[in-house]
Amino acid sequence: MVGTVAQSLDDILAGDDELPLSGDLKRVVEDWLRHVVVERGQSVATREAYERDARQFLAFLKSHFGHPPCLGDLERLDTRTFRAFLANRRKAGVTSRSLARSLSALRTFFRWLEREHVLQNRAVLQVAAPKIPHSIPKPLTVEGAASLIDRDTRDGAEWIAARDTAVLLLLYGAGLRISEALGLTPNTAPIDGRDIMHIKGKGEKERLVPALAVVSDAIATYMRLCPYSLEANEPLFRGARGGPLSPRLIQLAMEKLRLDLDLPNTATPHALRHSFATHLLSAGADLRQIQELLGHASLSSTQVYTEVNRDRLLAVYDQAHPRAARR
Missing domain, CATH: 1.10.150.130 (Tyrosine recombinase, N-terminal domain)
Structure with missing residues (x-):
């Protein structure tokens, strides 16, 4: 190194x-x-x-x-x-x-x-650092995220379509960064009865991430169709020539899907990770739990998702606080 x-x-x-x-x-x-x-x-x-x-x-x-x-x-x-x-x-x-x-x-x-x-x-x-404009994540709607996963509009070999679906499901279904998804090997992927992934993220910080059955099934389908030998400790996801899959190819696949499904320009691979966190929060997940799943070092990084979902939080406040006005 x-x-x-x-x-x-x-x-x-x-x-x-x-x-x-x-x-x-x-x-x-x-x-x-x-x-x-x-x-x-x-x-x-x-x-x-x-x-x-x-x-x-x-x-x-x-x-x-x-x-x-x-x-x-x-x-x-x-x-x-x-x-x-x-x-x-x-x-x-x-x-x-x-x-x-x-x-x-x-x-x-x-x-x-x-x-x-x-x-x-x-x-x-x-020297003072430049002021950075405040921005919040731009997740997809639940329907938009589902359309990316469920609707296959990609051209080319069946195994490549299966590969892209598996990667996108890891981003949306498990909240992984694209580098984390592409860093999986057959030994670390959620297959063969494993439903927990040991993920090493930024700063070598390790975390445990559960995998939904639909994610595991998508990976198993890709592995069955992949024409290359997938060694236990080698990269799981491969490019068309058999080498490690480049993140750029997933970005290009997203660009095509975005156009085909008339989604906004903010619909990127990383937006699926934002969608994972925002949709969990909308469904009532605890902010600390989301922090652990995303691998954020501090809660402040995760709290940005509360701005995306302000309406839901206000509704919870109205319902739960003893001094809130009842409507």
């Missing part, structure tokens, strides 16, 4: 001829990325995001200084330079959410530099 991270950084930096680095800084950045994976246990997606943020920031510094950045340059950075970097990214059309993530990555990097006694520069900690 460590070698993979270092090589990945080499690939990123080699992709831009205008971005040579001093040897000392290159080694430090590689060490930081190793720390992100090995010691902090961050997900592959987080590691890749940190790599992109590092590349973008170092490219900006080279342009800003007119020479390849070194550790001494990092030690002398002031708040104006960090703000100039964010402004530069803003001009390139980057959203506030992405800018906030980049700033968070840089703060993590500079805190690590100080903790490892490489250098100390707290200027980045004084």
Whole structure:
């Protein structure tokens, strides 16, 4: 894994001829990325995001200084330079959410530099993060989610249609992230009498997720039709050529279904996970239970679904509170 991270950084930096680095800084950045994976246990997606943020920031510094950045340059950075970097990214059309993530990555990097006694520069900690517009999940209606699962409008081989149905059911029927669904193996899938999945989510956080019979049946149907040998500890879901299934193929399948069923543009694979949580809440599930099922580290992440379902909560309040006006 460590070698993979270092090589990945080499690939990123080699992709831009205008971005040579001093040897000392290159080694430090590689060490930081190793720390992100090995010691902090961050997900592959987080590691890749940190790599992109590092590349973008170092490219900006080279342009800003007119020479390849070194550790001494990092030690002398002031708040104006960090703000100039964010402004530069803003001009390139980057959203506030992405800018906030980049700033968070840089703060993590500079805190690590100080903790490892490489250098100390707290200027980045004084830069305010961009304000992120408040947004709430956009789930599908119960009918819309059901239409995605029940109506087969996909073209191609029968086994591919069965595969896509199984994946979509894992998102809507179990609330999995797409990466979690595609990370299943025959040994971890809810088949052969297993009705509980051990899921490892963000930050390597593990949780137990029950599987409905309809989910298990869909997976069993896909496995029966799949033309490839599915080894016990290999990826369960395969692409047309037999390799691990790409999330992009599920996104494309959703786009087609969305058009065929006249669903809104917000009908994405992740919207099925939102729908899972919102529909459970509507049916009276406890917020703590939903938190556990989704694998959220804090309840505040789950509470956003209460905004989606405000009408139901007000109705419960009216019915249950002793001082509520009876209608």
